[in-house]
Amino acid sequence: MLTIKRILFGSLITLLLSISQGAIAVEKEYALKAGFLFNFARYGEWNNHANTASSFTLCSPDNSFISVSRSILKGRKVNNLPIENVEVSLTETNLAQCNILFITTDTLESWQQLNNKYLADVMIVGETDNFIEQGGHIRFFLSGGKIRFEVSPDKLKLSGITMSSKVLRLGRVVNN
Amino acid sequence: MKLSPALLYLFMLISPWVVAEESLSDLDLDLDSLMAMDVQVTSAMKRTQSAFETASSIYVLTKEQITRSGVTSVPEALKMVPGLAVRQLDNNQWAISSRGVASRFSSKLLVMIDGQSLYTPEFAAVYWETLNVPLYDIERIEIIRGQGGLLWGSNATNGVINIITKNSIDTRGLYADVSSGSQLNVDTNLRYGGDIGNNGSFRVYGHVKDGQTSDKGIKMAPADFTEQQSAGVRFDFTPNDQWSGLIQGDITQSTLGQNFNGVVDSSNRNISFTGSLDRTDARIMARLENRISPSANQMLQTSWLKQSGEQTYIQEEFESFDLDYQINFLYQDLQFDWGLNYRYNAISFAQSTFIQSGGGFDNLQQYGTLAQAQYNVIADKLDFIVGVKVDHNDLTGWESQPLARLVWKPQNNQVVWLSVSKSVLVPSLLMFNDNYIIDGQRVEEVSPITTGIPEIDRYYIRTYLNGNNKVKSEKSVSYEMGYRLSDTTWALDLSVYHTDTDNVAVIEIDPNIDQFIPVFTMLQAGQIDAAVQALTTTSINFNLVSNAGLTTEGGDVVLSWQPVDNFTAEVGYSYNTFNYDLVDNTFPAIGYDSTSRQLFTKADIHFFEQHNIFASLRVENSDAYRTDNYTALDITWNWAFQPNWAFAIMGKNLFAGTHLEYGNHGETYTQSTFIDESVTFKITAKF
Numbered sequence: 001m002l003t004i005k006r007i008l009f010g011s012l013i014t015l016l017l018s019i020s021q022g023a024i025a026v027e028k029e030y031a032l033k034a035g036f037l038f039n040f041a042r043y044g045e046w047n048n049h050a051n052t053a054s055s056f057t058l059c060s061p062d063n064s065f066i067s068v069s070r071s072i073l074k075g076r077k078v079n080n081l082p083i084e085n086v087e088v089s090l091t092e093t094n095l096a097q098c099n100i101l102f103i104t105t106d107t108l109e110s111w112q113q114l115n116n117k118y119l120a121d122v123m124i125v126g127e128t129d130n131f132i133e134q135g136g137h138i139r140f141f142l143s144g145g146k147i148r149f150e151v152s153p154d155k156l157k158l159s160g161i162t163m164s165s166k167v168l169r170l171g172r173v174v175n176n
Numbered sequence: 177m178k179l180s181p182a183l184l185y186l187f188m189l190i191s192p193w194v195v196a197e198e199s200l201s202d203l204d205l206d207l208d209s210l211m212a213m214d215v216q217v218t219s220a221m222k223r224t225q226s227a228f229e230t231a232s233s234i235y236v237l238t239k240e241q242i243t244r245s246g247v248t249s250v251p252e253a254l255k256m257v258p259g260l261a262v263r264q265l266d267n268n269q270w271a272i273s274s275r276g277v278a279s280r281f282s283s284k285l286l287v288m289i290d291g292q293s294l295y296t297p298e299f300a301a302v303y304w305e306t307l308n309v310p311l312y313d314i315e316r317i318e319i320i321r322g323q324g325g326l327l328w329g330s331n332a333t334n335g336v337i338n339i340i341t342k343n344s345i346d347t348r349g350l351y352a353d354v355s356s357g358s359q360l361n362v363d364t365n366l367r368y369g370g371d372i373g374n375n376g377s378f379r380v381y382g383h384v385k386d387g388q389t390s391d392k393g394i395k396m397a398p399a400d401f402t403e404q405q406s407a408g409v410r411f412d413f414t415p416n417d418q419w420s421g422l423i424q425g426d427i428t429q430s431t432l433g434q435n436f437n438g439v440v441d442s443s444n445r446n447i448s449f450t451g452s453l454d455r456t457d458a459r460i461m462a463r464l465e466n467r468i469s470p471s472a473n474q475m476l477q478t479s480w481l482k483q484s485g486e487q488t489y490i491q492e493e494f495e496s497f498d499l500d501y502q503i504n505f506l507y508q509d510l511q512f513d514w515g516l517n518y519r520y521n522a523i524s525f526a527q528s529t530f531i532q533s534g535g536g537f538d539n540l541q542q543y544g545t546l547a548q549a550q551y552n553v554i555a556d557k558l559d560f561i562v563g564v565k566v567d568h569n570d571l572t573g574w575e576s577q578p579l580a581r582l583v584w585k586p587q588n589n590q591v592v593w594l595s596v597s598k599s600v601l602v603p604s605l606l607m608f609n610d611n612y613i614i615d616g617q618r619v620e621e622v623s624p625i626t627t628g629i630p631e632i633d634r635y636y637i638r639t640y641l642n643g644n645n646k647v648k649s650e651k652s653v654s655y656e657m658g659y660r661l662s663d664t665t666w667a668l669d670l671s672v673y674h675t676d677t678d679n680v681a682v683i684e685i686d687p688n689i690d691q692f693i694p695v696f697t698m699l700q701a702g703q704i705d706a707a708v709q710a711l712t713t714t715s716i717n718f719n720l721v722s723n724a725g726l727t728t729e730g731g732d733v734v735l736s737w738q739p740v741d742n743f744t745a746e747v748g749y750s751y752n753t754f755n756y757d758l759v760d761n762t763f764p765a766i767g768y769d770s771t772s773r774q775l776f777t778k779a780d781i782h783f784f785e786q787h788n789i790f791a792s793l794r795v796e797n798s799d800a801y802r803t804d805n806y807t808a809l810d811i812t813w814n815w816a817f818q819p820n821w822a823f824a825i826m827g828k829n830l831f832a833g834t835h836l837e838y839g840n841h842g843e844t845y846t847q848s849t850f851i852d853e854s855v856t857f858k859i860t861a862k863f
Contacts, residue, residue: 028215028470029215029470031203032203032210032213032215035203035205035210036207036210038205039205039207039210043207072203072205076205127417129416141414141416141417142215142414142417142420142467143343143345143412143414143420144343144412144414144420144422144465145214145215145216145420145465145467145473146211146212146213146214146215146343147210147211147213147215148211148345148414150374166207167207170207170211170346172345172371172374172377174374
């Protein structure tokens with residue numbers, strides 16, 4: 001028993017010095033956030049959505065997020081349209097194809113460099129502090145280890161999107 | 177118990193179901209379930225990460241089961257858990273345990289609200305009757321049967337019940353309900369929750385209950401009325417994604433009627449009384465959580481508990497302060513949990529007519545550390561877990577509780593787990609410190625000679641139940657094994673166990689024959705009156721001694737089935753045996769050799785959008801409680817007749833009629849009553 005204890009305590013110190021971000025861990029957070037985005041798509045209404053659209057497009061400049069969301073949302077549909085997961089670079093022409101744009105912590109900088117943050121008919125979701133003030137509509141945050149979100153229905157409306165009250169009730173509504 | 181290799185092979189063979197998907201791809205994308213999931217891959221403090229992969233016998237009571245079943249208290253909710261012995265003494269008091277005989281004052285069960293322990297070291301028990309947790313704001317209740325609770329705390333020999341309440345961000349808005357029925361005058365709840373700026377949220381709640389007495393008593397008319405008022409508050413703060421905190425508190429004031437026994441005069445016999453118990457229970461806790469990285473987190477929790485109780489012959493005060501720190505992290509294939517804990521208990525127990533405190537303890541301290549490592553031997557297939565908890569307490573000094581476990585996933589939807597663990601139960605202060613006057617013994621029962629003189633032979637000698645500081649901690653070694661299978665529409669959860677316990681406290685009779693010699697001398701001299709007078713100075717001692725062995729074994733199986741979204745059914749069976757190994761001249765203090773069997777069925781049907789029926793049927797077959805076997809049906813119909821309003825009718829203890837659930841009166845001074853069938857109506861509003 002003593003030997004086990006010595007090994008356990010020994011490895012604790014080593015490990016405390018070298019805590020790394022496990023790949024699975026990041027994947028889990030992104031997987032859950034992809035799930036939330038899927039629900040935002042299901043419960044949101046894009047007022048100017050073209051009837052001719054052949055897919056629902058989820059965009060992010062972060063390729064590690066897109067690869068997770070691609071596997072999580074595989075085979076899922078929004079209003080009978082298949083979901084397309086697209087890694088985009090943040091230019092106005094590129095973003096026109098998106099229904100939802102997710103800006104991760106790692107890609108915030110390129111978002112901040114974008115001049116015109118008003119994108120008609122695109123739901124803009126982020127996960128960093130003050131993201132709604134920086135032009136977003138919805139912001140993920142963590143509370144007690146679980147994902148929660150802030151949402152600005154007014155800003156969504158300006159972009160031509162209405163969110164169902166079912167989702168608004170679960171989030172923290174901010175109006176500014 | 178030997179885990180037979182044949183049994184292992186059998187488990188290996190049962191694997192025709194092939195689900196070769198990655199676990200994250202199976203993610204339930206329903207918004208409610210996403211909101212319930214932890215982002216951390218490391219387990220949060222005192223919560224399980226995945227019930228499916230936990231290497232202990234765990235059952236999770238969901239918030240849906242709690243609200244749809246129409247239960248009105250936590251102990252009532254626990255009646256729905258297969259493998260828990262939940263026995264109602266009267267309309268207020270309960271005896272609850274798992275893997276053993278439930279007793280009101282010795283349950284060996286660790287009960288927590290959000291990680292705050294409610295264990296009373298005086299009795300090794302929990303005052304269920306004054307435990308107020310608003311049921312509509314419970315996230316879930318995790319129940320671990322057996323000693324699986326290393327990470328959860330001490331004194332969890334028979335199990336852990338962890339009540340996890342909702343984050344206040346999820347309880348914003350107004351909630352109100354009012355119930356009334358055949359046993360209940362009124363039970364009403366009110367809660368309001370909201371945001372605090374952009375970084376926090378809160379809720380405040382209140383609860384008032386006014387309950388009637390039962391219809392039928394054993395010796396006396398029932399007196400078990402309830403008058404209870406509670407108020408509480410919870411704040412949650414999330415300044416950023418790395419830090420979050422919560423503070424919560426509750427105060428409950430109760431006046432509960434009861435019938436009880438006590439020896440209060442020179443008859444030396446138990447006399448029955450009707451009285452009431454006034455209790456004030458207050459608790460407050462604060463927790464700070466820090467997310468170091470997605471695979472590492474740490475938590476600091478501090479809490480304070482104050483309980484004061486006053487009844488005719490007992491005045492007690494109990495305070496407890498807890499400080500816990502825990503860090504969990506994952507490094508490559510190794511998950512590591514490490515924690516520190518400190519507990520200070522202040523206990524004051526006024527001397528009374530029939531209780532005397534001899535040991536001079538007015539406070540108890542406990543401190544310790546735990547470490548657990550889980551190593552992933554074969555990726556996604558095989559995990560090996562070792563852990564140890566070492567702590568020090570004032571009564572028995574240093575104690576250590578090691579464990580080793582193996583979790584094997586032959587397929588993604590199947591888990592086989594094995595566990596060997598040692599656990600320690602520190603004696604309660606009652607066993608260590610106190611002397612009780614109990615129902616007297618007749619001379620003819622204890623004396624080797626009878627005199628033929630009725631005044632002498634039928635005289636009741638004053639009898640004491642004595643705790644003493646030679647009582648040792650009970651040490652249990654438990655071998656457990658389980659198997660889980662989860663298919664698209666059904667799931668199976670099976671566990672078996674064998675536990676050997678040493679140093680079990682039992683009662684040794686010390687008749688102290690020498691003290692009777694003068695009495696016999698007087699008798700021989702024909703001085704009968706003087707002899708009777710001399711008898712009044714004699715006493716018999718029932719002394720607690722730690723020299724018995726106890727073997728408990730059995731198992732639980734739960735099969736759940738969900739063929740469609742709006743229908744869930746569950747069948748469970750539980751079998752437990754309890755056997756003492758006693759030396760001569762001793763008898764058990766808690767429970768006696770017995771076998772308990774339970775059969776459960778539950779059904780939850782949602783229909784016509786607004787309607788829900790939840791039914792649970794329990795067959796209790798046990799010789800451990802000096803009662804008849806009984807079968808009870810609880811059924812609740814919920815009708816959400818408006819988006820914000822719902823109406824419910826709850827029928828409880830149907831079929832069972834007026835029945836007795838607990839008859840071990842030697843273990844408690846409370847006299848139980850017959851438990852009635854009841855019908856309750858409830859209106860709920862949510863805005």
